[in-house]
Amino acid sequence: MRWFLTVLGVVFGVTVFLFLDYALPSKQTVRITNTYNRLTEIGSNAIFYASPDTGTVQNAQGQRDVRFIDTVRPNGKPYVYRNEDTGWIWPPYFKYDSSNLHAQATDLKSTAASPEWVSVTSYGWRVSWLSIYPNAISIKPVAGPDVQPFNWPAIIILLVLGLLLFLIWRMWNQFHERSIEPAIRSADEAWDRLDAQSDEARDRARGRLSRWWNRVRRR
Structure with missing residues (x-):
């Protein structure tokens, strides 16, 4: 999966570079x-x-x-x-x-x-x-x-694009911190609770089975 994301990122980066090289x-x-x-x-x-x-x-x-x-x-x-x-x-x-x-x-x-x-x-x-x-x-x-x-138009456009990318990155980080990370923590906590309940239920089942087997042996 990591190699796929790497290749995808490289292809995206090359595409953006070619696009800017042509359009600027x-x-x-x-x-x-x-x-x-x-x-x-x-x-x-x-x-x-x-x-x-x-x-x-x-x-x-x-x-x-x-x-x-x-x-x-x-x-x-x-x-x-x-x-x-x-x-x-x-x-x-x-x-x-x-x-x-x-x-x-x-x-x-x-x-x-x-x-x-x-x-x-x-x-x-x-x-x-x-x-x-x-x-x-x-x-x-x-x-x-x-x-x-000096190619002022291209520099100004690149600065504006860089500022927009920075703002998008900041908005994504804030969204990640406020929405995604709490959702992940909540999911992890729910999974932990479910896992603990599963362990507890398994232990109770083992205890009941053990008591039943002991009664059977005493007969």
Whole structure:
């Protein structure tokens, strides 16, 4: 039983970590090289794209017109973002300005000869073989490739989640002390009384049997 609970706890912990890693905002310092729209095949990876409820249009072939932002990191490696509204659907970024963000990203395009660096706030993962892209939330110019803005939103969210978990833990401890532990003690005491009564009844039965056997022997 203990190994099962351990495995369950590990699986739960990994699931929570992956969930937070995907949903929390991250910041990347990059250089924008291109912005464009592309008909994108949406299939088994649909969970990593915006919900149709946000107003996205998808044709009968399962293709969606998605905005993309091509960038290059300071180390020269490419990194591609999608640019979709999130609406009121999860995750709750309430993004409705993908058109404005696309225009801003287009205005901030630059070349390697004359680079202009920006910090892109996004959520999600980039998995090439699954055609999964992080969703850009905002873009802000920065002074250079070495500038790494502090990720305040993610820190605040983690602090709030930590505070909620602490409050839940405290409430559980209080509930355990006030309700569960007294119930366990009461059950233990009831069991002890039942066990004592059982022992007493067994002793009486043995005594009666012994007296009956002695009378039989005297006959």
